[in-house]
Amino acid sequence: MASRENGYFGEEVCGWLLDGARNDGSPLQDGEGLVFLPRSLDPAGRSTHSFLLESDFAALTLLRLELSPLLGASPEAEMFILCLSELVANAIEHGNRFDPGRRVKVEVVRTEAYLLGAVEDEGEGFNWQEKVERPLELEGEEERGRGIAITRLCCAQLCYNNRGNRVEFMVKL
Numbered sequence: 801m802a803s804r805e806n807g808y809f810g811e812e813v814c815g816w817l818l819d820g821a822r823n824d825g826s827p828l829q830d831g832e833g834l835v836f837l838p839r840s841l842d843p844a845g846r847s848t849h850s851f852l853l854e855s856d857f858a859a860l861t862l863l864r865l866e867l868s869p870l871l872g873a874s875p876e877a878e879m880f881i882l883c884l885s886e887l888v889a890n891a892i893e894h895g896n897r898f899d900p901g902r903r904v905k906v907e908v909v910r911t912e913a914y915l916l917g918a919v920e921d922e923g924e925g926f927n928w929q930e931k932v933e934r935p936l937e938l939e940g941e942e943e944r945g946r947g948i949a950i951t952r953l954c955c956a957q958l959c960y961n962n963r964g965n966r967v968e969f970m971v972k973l
Contacts, residue, residue: 851906853888855896855921860888863906871910879954880915880971884908886947887919887967895921895965911973914956918968925964932960 849870853859864881871877888904896902899922907918931948952958957970 846909846911849908849910851908853892853904853906855892855898855900855902855904857889857892859904860885860892863888867908870908871915874973876915876971876973880917883951883955883969883971884917884919886951887917887969890947891919891921891923891965894926895923897923914973915971916968917970918966920966923965925961928960928964928967932958 847870849867851863851866853863864885867881867884868877871880884906888906891904892898896904902922904922905918905920907916909916928948932952951969954971955969956972958967959969960967
């Protein structure tokens with residue numbers, strides 16, 4: 801769950817989530833996060849898509865091909881797909897460790913105002929707090945370890961669950 805201490809949500813969004821404000825007045829339940837927002841804030845003009853991927857990069861390629869026409873052609877949609885690709889690649893490689901018995905769950909919500917994504921793997925999770933603050937380094941020979949930094953720069957909101965096996969992000973349209 802998001803908190804003011806452990807994510808990149810802005811104060812307004814984070815406060816809204818923590819206070820459990822739904823349109824119907826009922827509290828948020830554990831496991832609900834950013835993907836819940838369009839159901840309450842923009843219920844009319846939204847579309848939701850869920851995917852269950854094998855822990856293989858070929859599945860990521862197919863996901864990108866399937867999402868492109870659903871999201872439309874815009875710089876924001878391209879930015880969203882870039883963020884999603886980085887996070888799904890991390891889930892496949894680092895979370896599930898390419899284990900063919902494990903899956904990556906992907907949720908995508910499109911509204912008139914924003915695109916939301918959630919990526920969850922079946923791995924142990926990781927200490928995302930150490931990685932999320934790391935700046936994007938463009939110099940040097942190492943081409944690895946840039947996915948979270950790229951995603952953080954390209955999206956409006958980024959939040960991991962405490963365990964570190966689920967991440968949610970938002971790109972404004």
